Amino acid sequence: MGFKVLSGNGAQAEAARLARVQVIAAYPITPQTTIVEALADMVASGELKAQYVKVESEHSALQVCLSAAALGARTYSATSSQGLLLMHELLHWASGQRTPMVLGVVNRAVAPPWNIGADHADTMSQRDTGWIQFYPESNQEVLDTVLTAYRLVEDPEIRLPAMVTEDAFYLSHTFEPVDVPDPKVVDTFLPPKDARAILRPGVVSRLGSFTGPDHYVDFRHQVAEAMDRVLPKLQEVESEYARRSGRDLGGPLVGYRTEDADAVLLTLGTISTTARGVVDELRSSGQKVGMAKLRVFRPFPVEAVRALARDVSRLGVLDRSFTFGSSGPAASEVRSALYGVPSPPSVTSFLAGIGGRDVGPKDLHRVFQALLSSRSTGPRWMDLETDGGVVVHG
Amino acid sequence: MAKLTIPREELMYSGHAACPGCGPALAMRFLLKGLGPRTVVSVPASCWSVIATPYPTTALGVGMLDNAIEATGASISGLRAAADALGLEDLNVVGFAGDGGTADIGLQSLSGMLERRTDALYVMYDNEAYMNTGVQRSSATPQGAWTTTTPVAGEARGKLEPKKDIMAIVLAHHPVYAATLNPSFPEDFVRKVERARGMRGPRFFHVYAACPPGWRYDSDQTIELGKLATYTGIFPLYEVENGQLRITRRMGQLKPVEDYLAAQGRFRHFSPEEVRQVKEQAEARWADLLAREKATSTPAPVREVPPAGAPAPRPSATT
């Protein structure tokens, strides 16, 4: 197929097209809207043969996908911020009913005050809903992750929903070249969804049901066990994708120059790209630092984090949202993962990029200097520590 | 044995968990008789999510999908979309929701489903309160009725506000077919189901669903009460097809509403003045229906826009 210049939202739509989704539920919200617009065009032109359901809310968007998936269709929808929050109740239904589906989420700040900038508070608030969560850093990674996510969630051993996020504007509206795989390659990698749906005409079955304390726990435990199978399964799926597409997504935690590093910074989403550049700069000036991108937040890659931390004395975790009364959500996960590890590193919680605040190399230099020099483990709101730098209000 | 006037086949299993004398149970039984086995039913939180019995059993001989209380309209839009995408065009897609799940919390989703012209049947079984949680008022509770959240004590006289007119709201969306149904009239009930089954586009049923514990009457009176509801003009039976209204149970003279009200504990506190108001409303409702039937007796222009590919009407289910 070759390269196309795509926005992150364009990459989501391209991936949905390549996945041959059968039912799309569409509702607009900034900065997601261009995804469902692109899909509308694809369906209208006949390029994509799918039922395009124009719903009256995000809540209904997710219900359309839930019910369509229950009957065996491959579904797609996308949302952001308030829209994801409105879906919250149904996110639990998706995992509880073991409904494989993929949802695109453009990470955007949560009101009030209204703000459409990049921020992870929307998806981090969905941590406990039983969804797999991916945080890509580039439009290429968005496209590749959506395709691998479909293959992963439809695996009979998994059957859980997944959200593939992208930072508002830094990906959603950023155009860059994306290697779009040949449809034939995708069709081989991602065959049509297993038609053995739970609900079929003429079959007596009730999906959802109700139970007392006798059986409920069994179903909860099943979700937990399926979640435990995700990371090993993801490794298989990504290896096959790498064989077919030539691109290795790198698993749930992708380290960079972490060997012999004294300090390593964990990042999510687009800040990872800038952090990689800053690591190179610091390395060239002799500072032993590295970074690691947390691609998968749920399930949390505990073993990978422990392996990374083995030879590191200082870990920083940079979150783009905050758990009020605690720390950055990824930071507390990392601390929890390292509990009981012999001589663990210190773990410092940094907050940066809240509500679309720009995070440039200068900001990340400050983060690394704080990580290397300070004994404080935070939380440190780096957006507010300007060091005489310029804060852009806009 | 006399000839059966409704289909013999049962697609609702015994052993279900409805209260004795349950109107919604009869409504489901008749509905499935009319629809046949190629059916999937989406059911929100409501009496029926419990009536259908706990895991691992189900009371429906067809597919059943549970959905969140406010999402039935969207759920059947999703089922229809998947059915069409998967080549299951003959599948009857049905939502079966209570009055709270339809006229209150589910109204947005219902409106969305009707407006986007989902090819599906939405059934509101109206037991006129939140019965699954133990008789709290809904917007469909009749004016003056006792519920646990509209008590009758001191100055309080039950529900203050009139019953929400769900049929008017639905008809404002111009469905291809909308009808009122009452399990006390099984032949009329099943005929309307069979009629709706053969159509394409959004269809809506408002089903009278008597509730012995919630309305406070003896369980053996469910059918008698339903007959009275229709004969008094409280719940007249009619259907609207492409804007044309037709009364399906004609009364020369309405029966006294007192007979209906006195049979139920929830109205026991009514004063003669309150009874008179109900009577006037029933008479006005009936007069309005007669007038609308006359006014729409010439066919209205067909509003339904057939979807691309204009599929043929659904083949009748084999029962």
Next chain:
Amino acid sequence: MLEIRFHGRGGQGAVVASELLAQAVFFDGKVAQSFPFFGVERRGAPVTAFTRIDDHPIELRSFIEHPDVVVVLDPGLLRDTPVTGGLKPGGLLLVNSPQAPGAFSLPQGGTLATVDATRIAVGRKVGTATMPVVNTAMLGALARVTGAFTEASLERAIVAFVPSHPEENRAAARDGAESVRMEPVAPSSRPSPPSEEAAPLPFPEGPVASLPSNILHTSSWRTLRPVIDRDRCTRCNFCWEFCPDDAFDFDAEGFPVVKLLYCKGCGICATECPPDAIQMVTEA
């Protein structure tokens, strides 16, 4: 500490009974803890409630597995609910029944007591004829046979907290106390049959229910049973047509037959039968 477990059916007032009991115990100056177990909240469906009584604050919040007393508000429950499960040896079983205590068995030994609470409730016009509310009569009997709370406090609680017909309920409680019969039973030499362990269910992935509900029997919900008079029956099928439980079948000659496993005794068939060929009779 005295632990009591109530077994009743939705609408009989088992949950209210445990609440009233807690109030009566409180009036006695003791500590009570009453709580229901919510399963299917349906009129007629089996329900369970628990009450603990002690002189001291109760440091325990869990179901009562080994009660000292079991109160059965409906004898129909004895047909298929293991109501005496876990009852302590030497414990008390109080049943709402017109029969003498000797009509029931208690293999582990203890005390059997019976009171005809349904007759009392109907007589005192508490509830309706199809669904008499027997809880206050049962509580009166319970006060008398256990002595765990005073009848005076029970009556005070009824007057203060029963919303409708408190005086009739108070009279019912008094009738219950006056007419309860009890007799001790020695442990049976025959070992009781091993309790049935529920077979583990094969779990599919996800909450998918696919067994038809007709494997569940709802006969125990019933207080009245339809009896068909074939001489009057015209085989018009109205009983079949209007049954919300699909509890009718037809025999070879086309006469309706009641499926007693499922009939909940609502009485619609009897009311709708044009030739009055169906009578509702009280379940034995």
